[in-house]
Amino acid sequence: xxxxxxxxxNIAFSTFDTWANNVSSDSNVTMNNxxxxxxxxxxxPTSASxxxxxxxxxxxxxxxxxxxxxxxxxxxxxxxATGTTTLKNVNLDESNLTLTADxxxxxxxxxxxxxxxxxxxxxxxxANALTLTSANHTSTTxxxxxxx
Numbered sequence: 001x002x003x004x005x006x007x008x009x010n011i012a013f014s015t016f017d018t019w020a021n022n023v024s025s026d027s028n029v030t031m032n033n034x035x036x037x038x039x040x041x042x043x044x045p046t047s048a049s050x051x052x053x054x055x056x057x058x059x060x061x062x063x064x065x066x067x068x069x070x071x072x073x074x075x076x077x078x079x080x081a082t083g084t085t086t087l088k089n090v091n092l093d094e095s096n097l098t099l100t101a102d103x104x105x106x107x108x109x110x111x112x113x114x115x116x117x118x119x120x121x122x123x124x125x126x127a128n129a130l131t132l133t134s135a136n137h138t139s140t141t142x143x144x145x146x147x148x
Contacts, residue, residue: 003092003138004056011048019058021089039076039090055134057090057097059141064119066106067147073097092134101128101145115144 004019016023020034031046042050062084063069071078074095076088090097101111114124121144124130
């Protein structure tokens with residue numbers, strides 16, 4: 001997963017479009033926009049202290065045909081995700097993000113493995129539960145759940 005890490009000082013608003021789902025360019029940069037899709041959720045007014053010294057997840061989940069994946073983090077859950085899903089911006093210093101492939105899926109398809117980037121990307125693991133932290137898979141932006 002891609003992780004954007006902020007230190008204790010010098011938070012540049014121009015970095016928000018790197019990781020924040022609700023900021024697409026430097027033209028709509030506000031703290032409220034950056035944290036609007038954050039987990040755990042933040043309430044207005046927002047402040048730089050909510051970003052400072054934190055590791056922010058950003059990325060997508062892709063699920064192959066006939067597969068289902070559950071998404072969970074503190075205050076965030078999605079059951080039976082399919083297709084492509086943009087994942088919320090999880091503050092990994094407050095919660096891990098877990099992607100759990102349904103091992104039974106749609107018969108006769110079953111979960112095979114997690115890959116990075118796409119169906120032919122490097123294998124991450126074959127266990128169905130993939131837990132993302134600020135220390136693992138920090139450059140992967142797409143997590144592909146392969147079912148066959």
